[in-house]
Amino acid sequence: MTTLExxxxxxxxxxxxxxxxxxxxxxxxxxxxxxxxxxxxxKIQIVQTSQVSSSLKNISEPGLPVIVVGQxxxxxxxxxxxxxxxxxxxxxxxxxxxxxxxxxxxxxPETDESLMDISNILISVCLNGLAxxxxxxxxFSAPTMIGKGISCNDVFNSGKLSWDNALLIEINYxxxxxEMSCNLVLIMxxxxxEGIIAxxxxxxxxx
Amino acid sequence: xxxxxxxxxxxxxxxxxxxxxxxMAIPLxxxxxxxxxRKMVNRSLPKDWDVEVTFAKNGVEGLExxxxxxxxxxxxDLTMPELDGYGVLESIKQEGxxxxxxxxxxxxxxxxxxxxxxxGALEFIKKPIDTEKLTQVLKEYGLY
Numbered sequence: 001m002t003t004l005e006x007x008x009x010x011x012x013x014x015x016x017x018x019x020x021x022x023x024x025x026x027x028x029x030x031x032x033x034x035x036x037x038x039x040x041x042x043k044i045q046i047v048q049t050s051q052v053s054s055s056l057k058n059i060s061e062p063g064l065p066v067i068v069v070g071q072x073x074x075x076x077x078x079x080x081x082x083x084x085x086x087x088x089x090x091x092x093x094x095x096x097x098x099x100x101x102x103x104x105x106x107x108x109p110e111t112d113e114s115l116m117d118i119s120n121i122l123i124s125v126c127l128n129g130l131a132x133x134x135x136x137x138x139x140f141s142a143p144t145m146i147g148k149g150i151s152c153n154d155v156f157n158s159g160k161l162s163w164d165n166a167l168l169i170e171i172n173y174x175x176x177x178x179e180m181s182c183n184l185v186l187i188m189x190x191x192x193x194e195g196i197i198a199x200x201x202x203x204x205x206x207x
Numbered sequence: 208x209x210x211x212x213x214x215x216x217x218x219x220x221x222x223x224x225x226x227x228x229x230x231m232a233i234p235l236x237x238x239x240x241x242x243x244x245r246k247m248v249n250r251s252l253p254k255d256w257d258v259e260v261t262f263a264k265n266g267v268e269g270l271e272x273x274x275x276x277x278x279x280x281x282x283x284d285l286t287m288p289e290l291d292g293y294g295v296l297e298s299i300k301q302e303g304x305x306x307x308x309x310x311x312x313x314x315x316x317x318x319x320x321x322x323x324x325x326x327g328a329l330e331f332i333k334k335p336i337d338t339e340k341l342t343q344v345l346k347e348y349g350l351y
Contacts, residue, residue: 009242016241019286020334023313036318039286041240133335207246 004046004165004193011044013200014169018042021129022171025184028125029118029173033101036176043170046193049163053156056089056170056185065092068146068155069119073127076137081195083138084166084188086127088119092149094180101175116143122184126171130186134199163189167196232259236278238269238295239311240287244334248282248311251338256351266290270298278306280350283328285312285319296326309344311336 006014019042026037047055070087090098099114109117120143131138146155167188174181188196235258239245245262252258261277263269267289272278285292292310299306310323313334320331330344345351 012242016243019241019244020313023315023334027315030316030318036316039314041286041288204243207243207250 004190006046009204010197010200013204015042015044017130017133018044018169020133021126024129025122025126026173028121032121035101038174038176040172045168046165047168049166052166052168052187053153055168056152065149066090066152067092067095067115067148069115069143070146071123071143072141073138076139079136079195080191081199082131082134082136083192084186086123087146087185088122089183089185090115097178097180112145119143126184134196165190167193232257234259234277234279236261236263236269236272236281238263238281239284240264247336251336251341253342253351266292266295269295273299273304273306281306281308283308283310285310285314293322293326296323296328300327
């Protein structure tokens with residue numbers, strides 16, 4: 001098993017690149033839902049796959065049921081750098097609130113449809129923003145509903161993640177005048193991380 | 208076009224009655240949790256701008272520096288641990304601290320800008336910072 005580690009400068013650089021990408025996605029989401037979105041500092045860490053679930057800090061209550069939408073992303077230029085899984089985690093109790101932003105009782109779309117749209121905006125804008133800063137381009141699979149009323153453990157401990165270590169980028173979006181928030185989590189496996197670190201080192205060399 | 212030259216601008220020199228003071232370097236604070244971002248802002252400053260730069264890595268440190276007079280001019284990030292940029296702006300207002308704040312943030316929602324201006328920020332610049340844009344804003348307000 002290779003041990004990946006980030007230096008403080010590399011972590012700081014990745015956090016700032018994520019911060020800019022997070023802001024772009026937050027702006028797109030705010031325009032879509034017509035609500036102000038509060039942003040917090042992105043959390044960057046390298047974790048073993050078995051620890052992914054327990055490493056997520058912003059999930060409101062670990063035991064509460066969540067709704068999870070996922071999308072895979074690939075490097076469109078065929079490089080190993082920057083590929084992995086992106087997921088958006090919503091508390092089950094707050095999911096309806098989000099749909100309410102998109103219309104009144106008669107015209108509002110189905111909750112599932114709303115969550116897929118919101119997830120797609122967050123994932124594509126944020127990751128494209130990150131990719132642009134890392135001088136690469138991405139392609140995406142269609143968003144899929146991974147599970148409803150499940151726990152986060154179910155998502156990450158199902159044996160789906162087949163790598164040793166992963167770079168975890170966690171971004172929280174909270175919607176103003178509600179207690180509703182969602183988490184965008186980007187999970188990138190070992191080989192993807194090595195390419196990202198190489199690019200981050202190039203950026204850091206400019207300083 | 209700049210209406211004021213750097214010794215006459217209404218933002219930084221309102222209490223400046225001494226000629227000696229007018230030629231002193233402006234205490235400038237760069238408050239951002241990211242080390243890379245602090246360096247980027249510092250590197251984007253006009254090369255011949257006479258400033259004495261102090262760095263702070265969160266809102267609490269930033270406020271302390273402003274209270275100590277190290278931030279007559281402040282470049283302020285919004286999303287920070289301990290105390291965010293909105294909290295810093297609120298405290299500056301409440302405590303009546305004399306400083307000019309330009310927010311430099313990745314939170315590009317139009318409402319984020321409005322909130323900052325309402326809380327007393329002079330201007331809002333989007334990240335990633337554009338050197339020309341920063342110089343243009345500084346000139347526009349007669350700060351440089």
